[in-house]
Amino acid sequence: MDTVITIPALGDNFIYLVRYGSNDAFVVDPGDASSVFRTLKKHGWTLTTILLTHHHWDHVGGASELKRKTGCKIIAGYEGHSSDVDKVVEDGRILSMGEAQIKVITTPGHTRSSVCYYMQPSNTVPKGMLWTGDTLFIGGCGRLFECDPQTMWDSLLKLASLPDDTLVYCGHDYTVENYEFALSIEPDNDAVKKRLDEIRRTVGQEGLSVPSSISQEKMTNVFLRADSSELRAALGMKDAPAGEIFAELRRRKDHF
Ligand SMILES: [Fe+2]
Numbered sequence: 001m002d003t004v005i006t007i008p009a010l011g012d013n014f015i016y017l018v019r020y021g022s023n024d025a026f027v028v029d030p031g032d033a034s035s036v037f038r039t040l041k042k043h044g045w046t047l048t049t050i051l052l053t054h055h056h057w058d059h060v061g062g063a064s065e066l067k068r069k070t071g072c073k074i075i076a077g078y079e080g081h082s083s084d085v086d087k088v089v090e091d092g093r094i095l096s097m098g099e100a101q102i103k104v105i106t107t108p109g110h111t112r113s114s115v116c117y118y119m120q121p122s123n124t125v126p127k128g129m130l131w132t133g134d135t136l137f138i139g140g141c142g143r144l145f146e147c148d149p150q151t152m153w154d155s156l157l158k159l160a161s162l163p164d165d166t167l168v169y170c171g172h173d174y175t176v177e178n179y180e181f182a183l184s185i186e187p188d189n190d191a192v193k194k195r196l197d198e199i200r201r202t203v204g205q206e207g208l209s210v211p212s213s214i215s216q217e218k219m220t221n222v223f224l225r226a227d228s229s230e231l232r233a234a235l236g237m238k239d240a241p242a243g244e245i246f247a248e249l250r251r252r253k254d255h256f
Pocket of ligand 1: 110
């Protein structure tokens with residue numbers, strides 16, 4: 001059974017350290033090296049691989065130091081500004097980590113070369129796991145720095161088509177703010193109200209808001225509901241296509 005450890009870092013980032021095989025591990029988006037070293041040491045794990053979802057510093061900041069000190073490989077969807085990236089991966093590429101198979105899903109939107117990593121279900125992984133970086137957040141999605149809204153909407157649809165029970169691990173803890181934004185659009189959405197209450201309780205007890213699941217996100221993530229008739233009505237855009245609804249939501253969230 002694989003083990004995922006969530007390491008909160010840099011204020012609101014999440015770094016994920018994942019054990020596979022006997023005592024090997026990979027890490028997703030190590031914005032900070034020291035907390036990863038501490039966790040590796042505590043569990044006696046060997047770091048073999050770094051998976052980067054995109055090039056922003058708060059996701060890659062610790063990667064070079066980790067590589068230098070452990071000899072691990074760096075995998076990303078982009079070439080990078082340094083030669084540190086060992087392997088640039090494309091859509092559909094399968095990465096093997098012991099028995100686990102991780103599929104690369106390209107998700108341009110937040111940046112042009114953003115990718116997500118999907119660990120497929122298997123004998124040792126009962127539910128798939130998805131690392132989304134700054135593409136899909138719990139209850140939200142990333143800002144559009146390098147792409148247009150339609151591109152991000154298409155990327156989100158790719159993620160929404162994964163199995164409902166897939167566990168979602170995102171790059172930042174913006175969960176409470178995302179649900180508050182959703183309620184500013186749909187004040188009477190009971191599913192979102194219930195989730196916000198649950199998350200406030202969890203976070204208040206020093207718990208984490210990850211993981212979520214694809215089904216949870218399809219129900220309560222306002223951005224994934226851009227194709228719903230309720231949301232069209234709430235925005236007064238009854239005949240607009242989903243891509244335009246998504247663009248309007250993203251614009252409003254940027255000013256929330
Ligand atoms: Fe980012």
